[in-house]
Amino acid sequence: MSEISFENFGHVAKKVGYRNITISSSRYNFQEKHMPSILENIKNKLKISHDDTLLDIGCGLGLFLIPLSFFCKNVVGIDHKNFINQIKIYFKFFKSKNLISGNFLKLKLKKKFDKILIYSVVHYLSSEKEFQKFVGKALILLKKKGILLVGDVPIQEYEKAFLNSKEGKKYYHQFENLKKKYKKKNFDFSIVNFLDKRMKDKNLINIDLKMLKNIEKKLKKKKFKVKILRHNKISIFGNTRVDLIIEKR
Numbered sequence: 001m002s003e004i005s006f007e008n009f010g011h012v013a014k015k016v017g018y019r020n021i022t023i024s025s026s027r028y029n030f031q032e033k034h035m036p037s038i039l040e041n042i043k044n045k046l047k048i049s050h051d052d053t054l055l056d057i058g059c060g061l062g063l064f065l066i067p068l069s070f071f072c073k074n075v076v077g078i079d080h081k082n083f084i085n086q087i088k089i090y091f092k093f094f095k096s097k098n099l100i101s102g103n104f105l106k107l108k109l110k111k112k113f114d115k116i117l118i119y120s121v122v123h124y125l126s127s128e129k130e131f132q133k134f135v136g137k138a139l140i141l142l143k144k145k146g147i148l149l150v151g152d153v154p155i156q157e158y159e160k161a162f163l164n165s166k167e168g169k170k171y172y173h174q175f176e177n178l179k180k181k182y183k184k185k186n187f188d189f190s191i192v193n194f195l196d197k198r199m200k201d202k203n204l205i206n207i208d209l210k211m212l213k214n215i216e217k218k219l220k221k222k223k224f225k226v227k228i229l230r231h232n233k234i235s236i237f238g239n240t241r242v243d244l245i246i247e248k249r
Contacts, residue, residue: 004201005124006103009060010080012194017086018061024083025060026120026191030178039067042117045229045245046149048072052114057104057138058121062087062094068117069094076113078104105134112143120152125205132215135246139224142248150244156208158230158240171238212242223249 009026016024022032042064048054052072059065059077066087069075077087081101088096100107116138125131135150142148162168182188212228219226225247231239 002124002126002201002204003103004199005204006080008195008198008201009191010082011198012191013061013080013082013086015194016188018090020188021061021063023188023191023194025063028190029182029188035063039064042119042149042151043068043071045151045243046115046117046147048115053143054115054117055113055138055141056117056119058118059083059087062091064117064119066091066094072115074098076100076111078102078107105130105137109141112141112146114143114146116142116146116148118148118150122150123154123205123207124201126203127205128211128214131205131207131211132218135215135219135244139246139248142246144248146248148246148248150246152231153207153212153242153244154240155212155242156206158242162238162240168238212244216244219246225249 012026013024018024020029022029022035042048046052046054048068048071050071050073054068054072054075056065056068056075056077059079060083062077065075065077076098077084078100080103084099084101087094087099100109118134118138122131122134125134135148138148138150163172188194216226216228227245229243229245231241231243
């Protein structure tokens with residue numbers, strides 16, 4: 001993850017924490033109702049079983065890590081120290097050795113896992129090269145016949161088509177009205193409310209279909225089984241996002 005974005009998330013984790021886990025997870029407040037269905041979707045796509053060991057890269061405050069721990073044999077989470085420290089405080093049953101502080105790309109890890117989750121993370125990387133490096137490093141940690149889910153990946157063409165559609169314009173209008181409503185009532189709307197004057201990352205990756213297909217092609221050459229599944233219209237960001245499911249043969 002980009003160092004600027006990584007530190008910005010860490011800043012919000014410390015400032016907001018469990019007072020608003022939705023915003024700490026870089027979601028909008030009104031999207032909270034979708035979280036249970038997203039968790040169920042993740043469980044199904046990863047084919048979670050009680051014998052699994054699972055790694056959650058970019059686990060945040062444990063939005064998915066904590067509930068998944070009840071369905072797996074063992075789970076490990078990685079994220080900024082401000083996220084990890086709060087999980088340790090609020091979930092004392094969670095083993096400290098299973099909570100790792102740091103930027104995934106800079107960590108040295110040896111343990112392998114049956115399932116790996118990277119959810120709503122890769123669009124905070126800086127380039128296609130870093131995207132490939134991130135996924136490649138995760139795959140090294142995946143056991144044979146294991147599954148990696150790179151989830152909630154925004155696709156440029158899908159976003160553009162949606163915003164130009166009648167449905168998208170209606171959604172955007174409702175979104176802006178909701179933002180004004182929250183502001184008027186002095187309610188927190190998103191992560192932006194807590195970034196203060198911190199530097200915003202201007203060099204984030206724009207993932208398009210060509211890039212995604214290129215990554216898929218390279219993975220298939222290495223004999224991985226790859227599926228790209230587009231989100232349905234009722235999910236948080238409509239059908240503008242995809243999940244990349246990679247199985248190690």
